[in-house]
Amino acid sequence: MDRFEKRAMALALSLVMMFFGLVVYAAKGLQADLPTCLPNARLFERGRVVEIGPNRYQVDVVAYMWGFDMGTVNQIKLPRGAVVDFYITSRDVMHGYHIDKTLVNLMAIPGAVTYSRVKFDRAGEYQIICHEYCGLGHQNMAGQVIVE
Amino acid sequence: MQITGDYLKSVAVGSAQDRSGDAAQATGAIRFILLSELIVPFLLLILGVLLGLYQVLARAGIIRSAEIFGINYYQGLTLHGVINAIVFTTFFAVAFGNAIMLHQLKRPLKVGVQWASWLLMVGGTLMAAWAMLTGRATVLYTFYLPMVAHWTFYVGATLLLIGSILPYFLDWIPNTLAWRRENPNAKPPLAVLGNLVNFTLWFLIILPLATTVLFQMLPLSLGLASEVNPLLSRTLFWFFGHALVYFWLLPSYIMLYTMLPKLAGGKLYSDPAARLAFLLFLLFSIPVGLHHQYTEGGLSSGWKLWHAFLTFMVALPSFITAFTVAASLEHGARQNGGQGLFSWWSKLPYWSREGDKWLFAYFISGLILFLFGGITGIINASYNLNLVVHNTAWIVGHFHTTVGGLVTLSFLGMTLYLIACLRGVDVKAKPFALAAPYLWMLGFVIFEVALSITGLQGAPRRSNIGISYLDPSNELLYRGDWLFWSHVGALGGAIAVVGFLAYVVSLVGTLFAKPVRAPAIDFPIADALHDTPTPLVVNLRPWVTATLALIAISYTYPVYESMTRGVITKVPGYQSHENNLVPQQTLREQTKLP
Ligand code: HEM
Ligand SMILES: [Cu+2]
Ligand SMILES: [Cu+2]
Numbered sequence: 001m002d003r004f005e006k007r008a009m010a011l012a013l014s015l016v017m018m019f020f021g022l023v024v025y026a027a028k029g030l031q032a033d034l035p036t037c038l039p040n041a042r043l044f045e046r047g048r049v050v051e052i053g054p055n056r057y058q059v060d061v062v063a064y065m066w067g068f069d070m071g072t073v074n075q076i077k078l079p080r081g082a083v084v085d086f087y088i089t090s091r092d093v094m095h096g097y098h099i100d101k102t103l104v105n106l107m108a109i110p111g112a113v114t115y116s117r118v119k120f121d122r123a124g125e126y127q128i129i130c131h132e133y134c135g136l137g138h139q140n141m142a143g144q145v146i147v148e
Numbered sequence: 149m150q151i152t153g154d155y156l157k158s159v160a161v162g163s164a165q166d167r168s169g170d171a172a173q174a175t176g177a178i179r180f181i182l183l184s185e186l187i188v189p190f191l192l193l194i195l196g197v198l199l200g201l202y203q204v205l206a207r208a209g210i211i212r213s214a215e216i217f218g219i220n221y222y223q224g225l226t227l228h229g230v231i232n233a234i235v236f237t238t239f240f241a242v243a244f245g246n247a248i249m250l251h252q253l254k255r256p257l258k259v260g261v262q263w264a265s266w267l268l269m270v271g272g273t274l275m276a277a278w279a280m281l282t283g284r285a286t287v288l289y290t291f292y293l294p295m296v297a298h299w300t301f302y303v304g305a306t307l308l309l310i311g312s313i314l315p316y317f318l319d320w321i322p323n324t325l326a327w328r329r330e331n332p333n334a335k336p337p338l339a340v341l342g343n344l345v346n347f348t349l350w351f352l353i354i355l356p357l358a359t360t361v362l363f364q365m366l367p368l369s370l371g372l373a374s375e376v377n378p379l380l381s382r383t384l385f386w387f388f389g390h391a392l393v394y395f396w397l398l399p400s401y402i403m404l405y406t407m408l409p410k411l412a413g414g415k416l417y418s419d420p421a422a423r424l425a426f427l428l429f430l431l432f433s434i435p436v437g438l439h440h441q442y443t444e445g446g447l448s449s450g451w452k453l454w455h456a457f458l459t460f461m462v463a464l465p466s467f468i469t470a471f472t473v474a475a476s477l478e479h480g481a482r483q484n485g486g487q488g489l490f491s492w493w494s495k496l497p498y499w500s501r502e503g504d505k506w507l508f509a510y511f512i513s514g515l516i517l518f519l520f521g522g523i524t525g526i527i528n529a530s531y532n533l534n535l536v537v538h539n540t541a542w543i544v545g546h547f548h549t550t551v552g553g554l555v556t557l558s559f560l561g562m563t564l565y566l567i568a569c570l571r572g573v574d575v576k577a578k579p580f581a582l583a584a585p586y587l588w589m590l591g592f593v594i595f596e597v598a599l600s601i602t603g604l605q606g607a608p609r610r611s612n613i614g615i616s617y618l619d620p621s622n623e624l625l626y627r628g629d630w631l632f633w634s635h636v637g638a639l640g641g642a643i644a645v646v647g648f649l650a651y652v653v654s655l656v657g658t659l660f661a662k663p664v665r666a667p668a669i670d671f672p673i674a675d676a677l678h679d680t681p682t683p684l685v686v687n688l689r690p691w692v693t694a695t696l697a698l699i700a701i702s703y704t705y706p707v708y709e710s711m712t713r714g715v716i717t718k719v720p721g722y723q724s725h726e727n728n729l730v731p732q733q734t735l736r737e738q739t740k741l742p
Contacts, residue, residue, distance in 0.1 A: 002678055005421055005471065012467030016460040023456060023531045027449075032532040034442050036449035037709055088445075093295045094378065096539055100606040103535045107444045110294060112379045112713045114445030127627070131539040131608035133222060133288050135295070136214070139616040142625050 035106060041113040043089060047071050055081055061088040063095035063108035066137035068128060074143035082147070083119045096131035099145060107132060120147045178250075179667060181262045183570050185243035186563045188270060189236040190655065192277075196231035197648050199224040204595070204641030207541075207611075208634040209618035221612040222286050229289030230280065233551055234305075235273055237396045238312050240559045241350075242269070244399050245343045246315055247566060251669050252337040255323040261314055268311025275304030288610065290389070291365070293381040299369040302361050309354050316347035335686045338422055339406045339673070345426045346398040348692060349391055352699070353434060357388035379446045380710040386437035387703060394433040394462075396551050398426070400558040404473050404511060410674035411508040412480025412496055417472050419676035423685035425465035425472070430688075431695050432462035435702030442534045446713045451706050452531065458702065459529040466522060473515065479677060501578045504672050509582050510561030513589035517553030520596050521546060539610070541637075542603025545596040553592055557585050560651055568658050572667045576657030580650040587647030594640030601633045 027033045047069035050058045057078060062069040069091075070076050078084060088097050090108040097106045099118070106114045120126070130141035199219070205211040206221060214221060242265065246257055279285035284298035291297060324336060324344065336344075360381045367373035405422040409415055416422065438455035441447055478492055486492030497505045498512065524546040527533055537543060568575045575581055607613060607630045617627045618634065 002418070004475070005418055005678075008471040009464075009468060012464055012471075015467075016463050019526065019530065020457055020460050023533070024453070026532050027453070032535070034449045034452055034532060034535070035445050036452075037446055041445070094292045094382075096608070098539065098606070098608065103532075105443050105535045105538045107441075109382070109444060109446065109713075110378050112444070112446035114443070127606065127625075129606060129608050131611070132292075133225075133610040136220065136222060136286075138222070138610070139612045140625070142616070 032103065035114045035116055038113055038115055041087065041115070043111070043113065044087070045091070049076055049078075052085075055079060055083065057082050057084045059084055059086050061086060061097060061108070062091050063088060063097065063130070063134075063141075064091040065093065065135050066130070066141040068097070068130075068141075068143045070143070074128075075146065076144075077146045077148065078120060080123045080147055081119070081121065083117065086116050086118070088114050093134050094132045095134045095141070096129070098129045098131045100127040100129065102126065105131075120145070123147050177259045178257055178262060179570055181266050182243050182246060183567065185239050185246075185266065185269075186567055187659070188273070189231075189239040190563060192231045192273075193236050194652070196228050196236070197645060199228040200232075201641060201645050203228065204638045206614040207607075207618075208638040209614040209631070210635070210638055212614045212619060214612065214615060219281075220283070220286065222288065222610075223280065223283055225610065226286055226288050227280050230276065232556075233289055233396070235308070237551070237555065237559070238308060239269060240563065241346065241395065241399050242312050242315060243566070244402075244559075244562060245320065245347065247669050248339045248343050248402065248671075249315075249320050249323055251671055252340050252673075253323050253327045255326060257315070257319050257323075261318040265311045265314040268307045268314070270311075272304040272307030272309075272311060275300045275307065277304075279304065290385065292385070293360075293364060293368070293376050293378045296365070296369050299366060302366045302369060306358065306361055309358070313347065313351055313354060316344075316351065320344065320347065337673075338416075338419060338676075339402050339671075341423055341688070342398055342402040342405070342426045344688060345430045346395060346402075348688070349398070349430055349433060350395050352695070353388040353391045353395070356384040360384040377711065377713065379444070379713045380707070382441065382444070383437070383447070383706055383710040386440040387434070387707075388437075389440060390437045391434045393547075393551065394429050396555045398429065399562075400514065400554050401425070401429075401469060403558050403562060404469065404515075406673050407507070407671060408473065408511045408674075409476035409480055410672040411505055411511070412477050413484045414476060414480030414482070414674070415677040416674045417475035417479060417676075418678040420678070420680060420682040420685050421468055421472050423682070425468045427685060427688075427691045428465040428468075429462065430691055431698060432458055432465075434695065435699050436462060437703075438706060439529055439531075439534070442531065443538050447706055447709055451702075451709075454702060456529060456531040458698075460526075463522075463526060463529075470522075476674070476677075499582055501582070504565070506575065506578055506582050507561050507565055507672075510557045510585045513585040514554035514557035517549040517557070517589055517592055517596075520593065521550035521553055524596075524600065525550065537603055539608060540603035541599040541607040541609050544609045545599030545603065545637075548592050548599075549596050553589070557588060561585065564651070564655055564658060566669070567655070569669050570667050571658070571661070572663040572665045573658060573661040574664065575654060576661050577654040581654035584647045584651035584654070587650060588644050589647075591640045591642070591644030591647060595637050595644065596640075598633045598637035598640055602630050602637065605630055605633070607634070 044060050045062065047062045048060050048071040052058050059070055059076060067074050086104060088106050088108045089112065090110040092110065095108040097108055102118050104116045104118050106116055108114065124147055126145040126147065128143035128145060130138060134141065202211065202216045202224060250257060279298045279301040285301035287295050287297045324340060327336065364376055364381050368376050405416060436455050436459045438447065438452050439459045442452055477496060481492035481495040484495040486495030497508045500506065500508065528537060528543065528546060564575060564581060616622055616625045618631060620626055
């Protein structure tokens with residue numbers, strides 16, 4: 001292999017290693033990590049919102065064709081600055097759970113629980129969008145988080 | 149190097165004597181099989197592309213309806229994904245592989261094997277097509293459980309896969325071994341290595357897919373099982389699903405390495421680098437499937453990070469390819485009189501009607517699209533960055549510059565080329581054939597930019613958003629901020645479709661032109677500029693061993709983890725064709741807020 005080729009390969013390798021280093025830093029240093037396996041998570045059948053501390057909430061979401069059961073249907077209200085743990089599962093087929101303008105981007109898988117934590121710093125309406133195909137009503141499967 | 153019609157005939161006769169003894173009919177057989185393996189998927193692709201047009205218009209709210217000509221949006225999307233990404237690509241890979249092996253090794257293909265492969269692939273495709281067209285398999289091309297399709301969909305898909313792997317085992321491997329015995333000191337041609345790597349990969353990933361299809365989906369669909377583990381099925385699907393994209397890509401890379409340099413007027417910059425790239429793809433392209441499951445619970449984030457790491461490693465051979473291809477283009481351009489640091493770019497045959505040179509247009513426009521695909525792909529792979537784009541329109545933009553870009557353009561170009569070869573005609577309507585890839589490229593650059601932006605704005609993929617989020621009368625869901633860029637995306641899609649129509653003109657002309665010479669398969673294969681002996685990249689076997697080891701390391705625990713998650717019972721309530729019976733009215737009611 002000639003000189004230029006070796007250089008190109010070394011450059012490519014350092015580039016991808018740099019990207020990977022940044023990813024690890026963002027995940028572990030800045031805590032922007034992915035949903036992980038929760039070995040103790042129990043499956044649940046009903047949605048609910050529980051206040052588990054001062055401005056700390058837990059939201060259990062059960063996705064179904066075609067809506068989100070969060071205790072109420074499709075809509076929850078939370079105070080500004082709330083730190084919220086979302087746990088989500090599905091009652092029937094695969095669904096998605098993407099809260100617009102946040103990093104809450106989860107798959108709802110029947111038989112498994114997916115988890116994410118987020119802090120709502122700004123007041124306003126956040127759309128919840130089902131972004132995994134779940135049957136003919138899929139495009140209408142949406143909800144709202146209202147932060148006030 | 150050229151294989152004449154007589155050669156094809158003698159080849160076929162030789163094998164016919166082994167098998168059927170009907171020489172004349174057998175002569176036609178290999179030619180017929182190759183031609184139809186190119187034409188059948190092309191005919192389906194016409195439907196696939198038209199459905200793409202409907203999707204892009206529906207997603208801009210320009211066509212606001214749940215269905216078109218009786219085909220529901222999601223039914224059409226299933227057809228679009230299955231036809232374009234599975235049927236078209238698989239048929240082409242088999243036909244191209246057959247042609248490459250025939251041309252490079254000069255050994256006959258066995259007529260019996262080829263017929264068996266053809267019948268399985270065509271039969272399987274027809275079965276699955278029936279299921280999709282009759283609304284019995286509106287499950288999209290990923291068919292995630294526990295949504296269930298009619299059993300013909302799964303059996304059809306399985307037959308297609310089995311048919312596609314037969315030539316590898318029964319023709320290509322034996323022919324390569326025989327070639328090696330005859331040429332003990334030579335290394336197999338580069339195109340042969342690339343092709344064998346590709347189908348080795350294909351065989352390895354068919355196994356996990358077949359596991360979930362045969363042991364999870366089919367029993368459920370037939371009513372033989374009443375429980376299933378959807379997470380396990382997803383993990384097995386993506387065990388297959390990422391390497392699938394390299395199965396699409398490697399035939400294109402074979403063309404970029406062996407043919408593009410010659411068309412550009414020069415040589416392949418480095419033969420060992422090309423081999424290394426193929427072998428690195430074998431090693432790294434399977435144990436990365438968790439990067440499609442970043443947003444799922446039930447799988448540990450540590451293993452996701454490991455798969456992210458390997459995903460960055462699989463970017464390496466693409467970087468090597470970028471370098472080698474650019475260096476080969478520069479070499480060619482300088483042979484054509486190109487000079488300067490950058491101005492040699494102007495000396496490439498962008499619009500040449502001479503001989504085979506028109507093919508260059510397909511490769512170069514594919515490469516330009518692939519640049520977008522590479523960059524967005526690295527973003528998607530970046531673990532936490534994926535949270536921003538997962539399952540949004542961004543992803544749709546990304547893969548229309550990869551599989552819909554470089555892969556489709558090189559496959560279309562090569563389809564036209566091979567049909568002209570196999571019919572013994574010149575390519576007709578060359579200006580149309582030349583305009584097609586550039587229009588396609590322009591359209592998909594616009595499409596990619598537009599869908600990236602709507603994706604970042606939150607627009608979901610796989611959704612008929614025209615009748616919900618982009619319907620101003622829907623007070624709850626309406627998202628006017630997606631409107632502008634969705635329209636730009638529709639414009640891009642429409643331009644690409646115009647490019648496709650230009651291609652159809654040239655292809656149909658070529659298909660019905662009068663033969664002017666004997667049918668012959670002849671590829672423009674480039675010599676290598678640098679070719680130092682590099683033992684590491686000659687033999688496949690150690691690489692296959694390393695690949696199996698890396699797969700075992702990367703997948704044992706995630707599969708185990710998936711198996712310990714919940715099993716869902718009484719699933720058949722979600723048969724996809726039963727969903728079709730739910731009236732729209734009920735759907736509306738179900739999504740109203742209290
Ligand atoms: C001009 C031609 C095309 C147009 C306008 C087009 C348009 C689209 C659009 C708008 C979507 C997204 C639909 C949605 O998520 O709701 C889509 C999905 C898709 N397209 Fe295309 N497309 C074209 C050609 C192709 C080609 C040539 C291929 C591959 C060879 C391809 C492969 C796919 C795949 C795999 C999907 C994903 C399906 C799914 O999510 O289940 N498309 N296309
Ligand atoms: Cu959905
Ligand atoms: Cu992938």
